[in-house]
Amino acid sequence: MPFANRNQAADRLAEALAAYKGQHPLILAIPRGAVPMGQRLARALDGDLDVVLVRKLGAPFNPEFAIGSIDESGWSYIADHAESAGGTSAYLEQEKQAQLEAIRKRRAQYTPLRPPIDPAGRIVIVVDDGLATGSTMISALHALRAKKPAKLICAVPVAPPDTLKKIEGYADEVVCLEAPAFFQAVGQFYADFPQVEDSEVEAILGQAV
Numbered sequence: 267m268p269f270a271n272r273n274q275a276a277d278r279l280a281e282a283l284a285a286y287k288g289q290h291p292l293i294l295a296i297p298r299g300a301v302p303m304g305q306r307l308a309r310a311l312d313g314d315l316d317v318v319l320v321r322k323l324g325a326p327f328n329p330e331f332a333i334g335s336i337d338e339s340g341w342s343y344i345a346d347h348a349e350s351a352g353g354t355s356a357y358l359e360q361e362k363q364a365q366l367e368a369i370r371k372r373r374a375q376y377t378p379l380r381p382p383i384d385p386a387g388r389i390v391i392v393v394d395d396g397l398a399t400g401s402t403m404i405s406a407l408h409a410l411r412a413k414k415p416a417k418l419i420c421a422v423p424v425a426p427p428d429t430l431k432k433i434e435g436y437a438d439e440v441v442c443l444e445a446p447a448f449f450q451a452v453g454q455f456y457a458d459f460p461q462v463e464d465s466e467v468e469a470i471l472g473q474a475v
């Protein structure tokens with residue numbers, strides 16, 4: 267088991283990213299699981315914390331299986347396997363609208379007191395608690411690239427090797443601590459992997475204002 271919990275994974279990522287301490291990086295966490303990790307990273311690296319809002323596009327009858335993703339602007343990434351998983355164009359259009367609405371609600375819920383932090387000209391580190399298909403990370407990186415950061419870094423504790431290859435083209439640097447060949451789900455690499463609730467996310471972001 268590579269990681270005891272998300273806190274340990276975040277601390278190990280902070281060690282791997284130590285070169286960015288003192289450069290005031292912007293840590294952008296993908297909700298919900300990565301937000302507590304982002305808080306630890308921001309403290310360790312003397313950076314700012316915010317969220318990047320993206321949503322997976324789930325397969326018909328299997329919403330946890332990503333067949334793509336969508337970002338806050340409405341740009342979507344459609345995976346190669348989407349059609350074979352039942353993702354017709356009509357279904358995808360419906361799923362995109364549903365997930366865009368979820369993103370809008372999350373933005374209103376998570377950061378009602380302030381606008382998102384502008385990543386332009388910043389060293390931006392996008393963190394998640396792990397990647398499976400990489401769909402949501404691709405949308406996050408694509409959305410942020412358009413905002414012209416000085417450097418765009420993907421930082422995750424664990425991901426399968428084929429997913430890392432897909433991600434490389436979207437980031438200036440990819441930091442991944444473990445890349446096991448046998449990969450079923452992110453949670454299998456944590457001894458303790460509880461669900462992070464909206465209330466915890468809101469509390470952490472409230473402290474970051």
